[in-house]
Amino acid sequence: MHNAKPLPNYLVQRFHGWKATTFADNKAWYKRLADEGQRPRAMVISCCDSRVHVTAIFGADQGEFFIHRNIANLVPPYEPDGNQHGTSAAVEYAVTALKVAHIVIVGHSSCGGVRGCHDMCAGHAPELEEKSSFVGRWMDLLRPGYERVKHIEDEAERVRALEKEAVLTSLQNLMTFPFVEAAVKSGDLSLHGLWNDIGEGGVEQYLPAENAFKPI
Amino acid sequence: MHNAKPLPNYLVQRFHGWKATTFADNKAWYKRLADEGQRPRAMVISCCDSRVHVTAIFGADQGEFFIHRNIANLVPPYEPDGNQHGTSAAVEYAVTALKVAHIVIVGHSSCGGVRGCHDMCAGHAPELEEKSSFVGRWMDLLRPGYERVKHIEDEAERVRALEKEAVLTSLQNLMTFPFVEAAVKSGDLSLHGLWNDIGEGGVEQYLPAENAFKPI
Amino acid sequence: MHNAKPLPNYLVQRFHGWKATTFADNKAWYKRLADEGQRPRAMVISCCDSRVHVTAIFGADQGEFFIHRNIANLVPPYEPDGNQHGTSAAVEYAVTALKVAHIVIVGHSSCGGVRGCHDMCAGHAPELEEKSSFVGRWMDLLRPGYERVKHIEDEAERVRALEKEAVLTSLQNLMTFPFVEAAVKSGDLSLHGLWNDIGEGGVEQYLPAENAFKPI
């Protein structure tokens, strides 16, 4: 089994650099985080995309955000069927064990997962339709979103709308979890939907009153 | 549905600070990342834990690492059953679409998910045994790991060993994915297993020749 | 012609050491770099001086920096006269073909080329004035810089100021290239001026607002 290789040297060097500076300067805080456990204020659910660093955008230090990252920042609906649901496990742990006060869904521009869903639903990505495609099956979660945006004529606009549907889908599915719904209703938890424009460095948030995303 | 609330003001302020400084200073790079798409060198799979920031530890900027984060940095085995597998989708996308050269599994000390698995397997967490427990079902992935460490007498030592088993389990399960196995065999992909000691700021890597984790 | 000799043995041995370790551990990445081509984020223009290793100072691995090195890190002004301009060719390739997001000019302390320019301009290096002196003619690029610092009384201070003038001259000359100017104006490219103190291990950057070099 164990095919593991040593870490590339440039990463080893960078680690030692971090240890001698950032870690050395914040040793007491790291020790306390280790001794007392984490107590994050918010859970963030964002995409795996290498261009989306919520810790940078929101100046978050170690200990602030409990972060789940998956393809296209999707939360599936509540389905306690005894199977493995990694995203649902992360949400459950954040809400019931860590009692975070916020869950922030962060979508973004040029999302490869959303693009794949778009092409699959438009009939142009048969390989994603196959049962064995993990990306395809995962993006099935966004099929209802495609139905809501498919009337948009301009393709770029349509894909962008679908990226935002991914955020709204997650917000909606979150509310199907009994513990999320209860925490939201009791005022212990608030949900937030964002969309990050990578090239413009912009962030829009979903405002229910306007049923639209607006720049923050 | 739309229970979304406006983002807390402290995060809005931090975003504007980031935009006026980091983004303004790196505009050209963000624009290029947006125009040309991402081309990350490595995929990192780490825990959602708010205390584990791999981008900080390894000085990674936007565009470098494709990052999946879930509870206890676990990769399930290959199971193309048509159901939703978020982690498998992320691995599939990283290896087949992005063609990353490395997958790095990063475990860590004081992992809440691993602790839960330990207690569940030891018979002290009946609530995690319930079918409806997403965390419990997710941590079932690590049950074989528990069998390998349960003989360790000291509890702290046993839990730490189980944290490392989580890394090894993921490395092992990765190799059950045909496209991972093929890429490893052809030399297009290498796998790495790390464990981060939060309080000490240490990183150990798994060395197959010694069948042990050693400080980098 | 072919006066080439076999490589000294100590270099052959070191190569085999690199191949058996660094290369072996990073094979997948080198393969991908070879197959897909380079995509460096930044161009670095630094001196040939053996004491200035920008890849070490900035923890850069293969693939990150497109590096041009010449005497005194100088960029000549735009002169499309059909003659050979190696530095201009490198800048053109970086900006128009590779579309780098940054050009970083790195000057340094104890620069032999700058020292030569200083002595030549001060009338103490007649051999550099000769038409046949390649170093002298190359350092002519910095003569205007000497005019700006010659009033400084202390010699060491004056030479150091001239080293920084070399950086500023390059920044200025870069903007005479139409494709550099266009990319800077469109936000696709940003320029940076650094000066490295070899003995102190320090790096200063030019801040236009203060019209001065300040430690990073």
Added chain:
Amino acid sequence: MHNAKPLPNYLVQRFHGWKATTFADNKAWYKRLADEGQRPRAMVISCCDSRVHVTAIFGADQGEFFIHRNIANLVPPYEPDGNQHGTSAAVEYAVTALKVAHIVIVGHSSCGGVRGCHDMCAGHAPELEEKSSFVGRWMDLLRPGYERVKHIEDEAERVRALEKEAVLTSLQNLMTFPFVEAAVKSGDLSLHGLWNDIGEGGVEQYLPAENAFKPI
């Protein structure tokens, strides 16, 4: 003029990491290098390509190699016409001021500059023929090399042969510099021609006796 921007933060952090580790551990050596000046054993002329790190391949520390990097590792012929010749200045400085014992030319696979020369000479890159193309005019240096390889039928093989011609052209042109020729004849300087295969991690050297490149 001064369009300079602050250095991206990830580079600032990496620098501080380097300073706290590599520099701190080698302070005495850096100080001595600064106080006594450089005394490199060899000059290396390699390509700007981000994938070719001769310091890594040959395990070179600060102070060992005087490195000139330009497009396609080319040395123009001796032409003391009073114009700016950056490469000739670097060679002159290395041989007459630093008295290096070796000049090593390092070519490499997938060289963009060589590829451009190939396409230009084959009539497929009219934009490189333009007087204003710095890359085109620079690559004119390799036109005679193209004449020597154009009979090779297989394109990949032909381009690879041209990459090696770039090394031979530089070795040949070096000998037109009187000070190089004198130092070679007196036995004070030896020349070496290498070609690096990026994907394979291989290095071949030119052996005059066999008139061929052979793996070291």
